[in-house]
Amino acid sequence: MISARFSGRQGDFTLDAAFDVPGQGVTALFGPSGCGKTTVLRCMAGLTRLPGGHLVVNGVTWQEGRQITPPHRRAVGYVFQEASLFTHLSVRENLVYGLRRARGPLRISEAEVTQLLGIDPLLRRPTATLSGGERQRVAIGRALLSQPELLLMDEPLSALDRISRDEILPYLERLHASLQMPVILVSHDLSEVERLADTLVLMEAGRVRAAGPIAAMQADPNLPLIHRPDLAAVIEGVVIALDPAYGLSTLQVPGGRIVVPGNLGPIGARRRLRVPATDVSLGRHAPTDTTILNALPAVILGAEAAEGYQITVRLALGASGEGASLLARVSRKSFDLLGFQPGEQVVARLKAMALSAPAQTGG
Numbered sequence: 001m002i003s004a005r006f007s008g009r010q011g012d013f014t015l016d017a018a019f020d021v022p023g024q025g026v027t028a029l030f031g032p033s034g035c036g037k038t039t040v041l042r043c044m045a046g047l048t049r050l051p052g053g054h055l056v057v058n059g060v061t062w063q064e065g066r067q068i069t070p071p072h073r074r075a076v077g078y079v080f081q082e083a084s085l086f087t088h089l090s091v092r093e094n095l096v097y098g099l100r101r102a103r104g105p106l107r108i109s110e111a112e113v114t115q116l117l118g119i120d121p122l123l124r125r126p127t128a129t130l131s132g133g134e135r136q137r138v139a140i141g142r143a144l145l146s147q148p149e150l151l152l153m154d155e156p157l158s159a160l161d162r163i164s165r166d167e168i169l170p171y172l173e174r175l176h177a178s179l180q181m182p183v184i185l186v187s188h189d190l191s192e193v194e195r196l197a198d199t200l201v202l203m204e205a206g207r208v209r210a211a212g213p214i215a216a217m218q219a220d221p222n223l224p225l226i227h228r229p230d231l232a233a234v235i236e237g238v239v240i241a242l243d244p245a246y247g248l249s250t251l252q253v254p255g256g257r258i259v260v261p262g263n264l265g266p267i268g269a270r271r272r273l274r275v276p277a278t279d280v281s282l283g284r285h286a287p288t289d290t291t292i293l294n295a296l297p298a299v300i301l302g303a304e305a306a307e308g309y310q311i312t313v314r315l316a317l318g319a320s321g322e323g324a325s326l327l328a329r330v331s332r333k334s335f336d337l338l339g340f341q342p343g344e345q346v347v348a349r350l351k352a353m354a355l356s357a358p359a360q361t362g363g
């Protein structure tokens, strides 16, 4: 468990942010520019010292009011927006520097780090010859090799162009799948958060508006996320079948099975799907003559008005609504014509080709 609370002033800015999140997995600090995400991250590293609050990371207290452990005495890895590598050292020497800074037991080896982040082919290169994405991978590797109990990442992809970002995301997903240590990720890019985070801390004007599992936060009618035009549900599942003849994979998710294009194997691998609300339609019966592969029983939990004469319908998969949360954005007219009501059982149709399942190579 990570229990954090920081309060105090930085110039004209007042921070009073508190959250309790799991001591493993990726937690994203998400919110508009200037809401205090970086300040919270710096407080967690001990780089900014605010006199109010506390920080306890998996049983170790790093701050209790004015008693603040200095940054060099915390086992924290910090990855900045722009990779700050030592330019006079090679890639390998940068990694070794991280290893030398290690405090406490060895949790991750150099071989594991280079393999996970695909750094092997770069080891002998001077850092000046690396692309932005490669530099950031090395910076993450160096932070990991310092054997932190907590990895802090401040917008690690924001300085990269779209191509480099797409190239580095699968590595981060791989880290996510295999790392034990907790990660706090600052981001203002929701699609990035949806791919990487388990827990979301939603910040507004120096405060925490809400914190919780990402799927629950996306579907919370009291939070602003539900009104976003790019609203989506994050659903995790396990690969249970592969159909190479048609290029399809089947995932068992809580409350149903979803067929996804591509080979997401091996069987048994955990995968995460992002299902855009605009790619889900609703009906009363399973369709017969249709090209849609996924028609899943679900229960309507509620409905909210959305922009442009649309309705956002909150659903739970499964005949009795016992499964994962799903969101559908449909026209107000069709919703009214069909007379859907909360508690009603429906069939949610998902456009298979619209499902995005990030390619992960980890298990």
Ligand SMILES: Nc1ncnc2c1ncn2[C@@H]1O[C@H](COP(=O)(O)OP(=O)(O)OP(=O)(O)O)[C@@H](O)[C@H]1O
Pocket (backbone or CB within 6 Å): 010, 011, 012, 013, 031, 032, 033, 034, 035, 036, 037, 038, 039, 040, 188
């Ligand atoms: N040392 C400081 N002195 C005065 N004001 C500061 C200081 N550091 C941060 N601030 C102010 O605190 C507020 C929060 O900044 P912070 O960088 O934490 O926001 P953020 O959510 O990370 O924003 P962004 O997404 O733009 O990086 C801003 O208004 C910023 O100008």
